[in-house]
Amino acid sequence: MAEQGDELALISRSIDGDHGAFAQLMERYAVAVFNLAYRMLGDAQEAEDASQEIFLRAYTNLERFDPARKFSTWLLTIGSNFCIDRLRRRRFAWLTLDDAVASVPSPARGPExxxxxxxxxxxxxxxxxxxxxxxxxxxxxxxxxxxxxxxxxxxxxxxxxxxxxxxxxxxxxxxxxxxxxxxxxxxxxxx
Amino acid sequence: MTDSPSDEMLDRALHNVLARAGALAPRRPTADLVARTAHRLPRTTPRLAARRAAVRRVLVRSVMTLLLLLVAVPAVAGALTLVRGAETPLARLAGVAGQSDARTELVAATMLRLDAPLTRTLLGVLLWLGQVIATMLVAGLWPRRSALAGVALLDAPVRAAAVGMLMAGSLVIGAGALLTLLAATIAGLPVALVVLLLLQAPFVLGIVVVARALGPRLAGRTVARSEVDLATLAAAALLALPAAVAGSFSLAAVLPVLYLLAAPGLGALILSRGGMRYTSRYYSEMQNG
CATH class of the missing domain: 1.10.10.10 (Winged helix-like DNA-binding domain superfamily/Winged helix DNA-binding domain)
Known part of the structure; x- marks a missing residue:
């Protein structure tokens, strides 16, 4: 209960623009958010990028957070919506102008x-x-x-x-x- | 609604399997994930950041809608003009040119100039040079992706050619219909010009991919390399010849020749998802190359 009160205080400070408070919230949920993204997207690097975007979205929408709900559930809502969106957009990923070649599995697998x-x-x-x-x-x-x-x-x-x-x-x-x-x-x- | 006993059993059993495999153990993100994200946070309150994000979204949507309208409105107007049977600007221009002796003479003189051997040769050289420069520029901008698409072409040339021909045909038919509608009104003419230019982009990319596939073959290599080298230049020079030769005989033949040459490359681009993702026996060598 005290932890929840502490969390609400951090959220309140974050809403006022306190980046330190939001960083503390991120520390608490970084593993959960990263794991959701990793399990959904299947790539650790992409999951890192996705985690950053999820937290940025959470920050932007923080005012809309309903304190009656659990913050973790709200954050995972944003995370799962983001990942589903990203999976949909993968179909058009090749339209990017970057020269990066996506990770390509080689058919010849080494023993390791x-x-x-x-x-x-x-x-x-x-x-x-x-x-x-x-x-x-x-x-x-x-x-x-x-x-x-x-x-x-x-x-x-x-x-x-x-x-x-x-x-x-x-x-x-x-x-x-x-x-x-x-x-x-x-x-x-x-x- | 409650879980059936078999559902509950499966739920527990699956949970146990996942736990036993260690698959439920959390993976750790990199240590600086939070620090990097904090660095990217907007330097304002969430309320202001949300407002700015909303404005950005509206702006992007407005620009996209505007671009769509820019093509759709003249196209619809063109369709109406054609349905009504009214005279199109191009037909009017042709009519005026036909009635004017001066214009007829001017056109005839221009044709004569274009028919002159020197002009035709010069035109051919310019076409060749332009195509080589364009190929090298695009290959230089996307060396890895064009190389990977080239590998896809080497792996499945027939499939790539078939897919490319289908795509080229669809593009030409689709763009042809759109251009007909756009060219039916004066307002649509500049948009038609832009569409015509944009239509060439996939074919330029296709030629580049063919050059990236041909390059290693010319150099006697069996594996592709990601860097743009002399072999790519030689392939680009070779590939530019047919269109240049065709152009010195008839300008109308340039585009069909270019499209035919580009079709296998276009197909390879589609098969390799724009040179982003492809599995090939050449891959590991290309990575090291």
Whole structure:
């Protein structure tokens, strides 16, 4: 409770233009925001950029924050909307005038890379990235950000029934993808 | 709505699998993420920053709408002119030219000059030079992306040519229809000119990609390099010849020749998402190159 009061005080100071207070808020949620972006976008560098943009958006919209809500949920709402938007815009990413070549996976994998990819964490991340963005968003908020259905509803603006349907499908798709990698038994998929 | 028992079971089981794999462990961002973001914060209060952001959004939207209207309004006016069967400015100009002896003579004299061997040769040389310079400039601006698109062309030339021909055809038909509408009104003529110029951009990029694919072959290399080198220059010079030769015979032949040459490069650009993303056996060599 004291922590929440402290958080509201930081928000209030941030609204007055105190960058130090907002930096403290960022310190608290940097890991959560970065992880949401990383799980949604699948690239650490892109997740860093996205995290910065999410915090900048949060700062600009800080006056619209409703103190009755949890700040973390509000921040994750901005984060998940931003990531979904970014995934949509990826289709037009090639229109940029930069000469940067996006990370291109080489078909010839060295032994080091192959060994790394065998790690289960990488398998999970790959399976997660196979989900459609709308399902991935729900799965990330549920499993990686530990949000309840109600909080996911607040973050996405979706009714609880839709969240449950999407989560059900996301779970099955994830289980199927993990089963094909030999990480889970068939029973989990057919459950 | 409550979870069914199987849903709950799957939920728990999946959670356990993820936890056991260590996949739920948070990844750490770089240590200076907060410092870098704080550095980028607007130097005003959130309220003022939000207001400025809103103004910027309105400005961007207004400019985009204006640009759209700039093309759409003359195009609609042109369509109405054509539907009504009214005389278009180009037809009027042609009519006036046809009725005036002086103009006829002027046109005939110009054609005679254009037909002169020296003029034709000069025109061909200028076309060749212009194309080489444009190719090298664009390749110099986007060396990595053009090289990667070149790799895509080397990997799948037939597919790239087919995709490129389809895209070139669509562009020519689409732009042709738009230009017809725009040229039907006086106000649309300058917009048509801009559209005509913009239409050439994808084909210039296509030629550049073909040059980037041809360069390594001319140099006897089997792998692409990201830097623009003499091999690219040689390829650009070679690729500029057909249009220059065609131009010295007939100006009307220049664009079709250029479009045909550019089509495979255009296709490769699409296949490699603008030279941004492509998987190839050449890739690692290109990275090191």
């Amino acid at each position: 890379r192959s060994a790394l990819e065998r790690e289960e964490r990488d398998i999970v991340q790959r399976a997660l990235l196979q989900l459609p963005p709308a399902y991935r968003e729900i799965a990330v908020l549920r499993y990686w950000n530990d949000l309840s259905y109600e909080e996911i509803g607040q973050a996405t603006g979706l009714p609880e029934s839709t969240i449950k349907t999407r989560l059900h499908r996301a779970r099955r798709m994830l289980a199927e993808a993990l089963r094909s990698e030999g990480m889970v038994a068939d029973e989990l998929v057919s459950a």
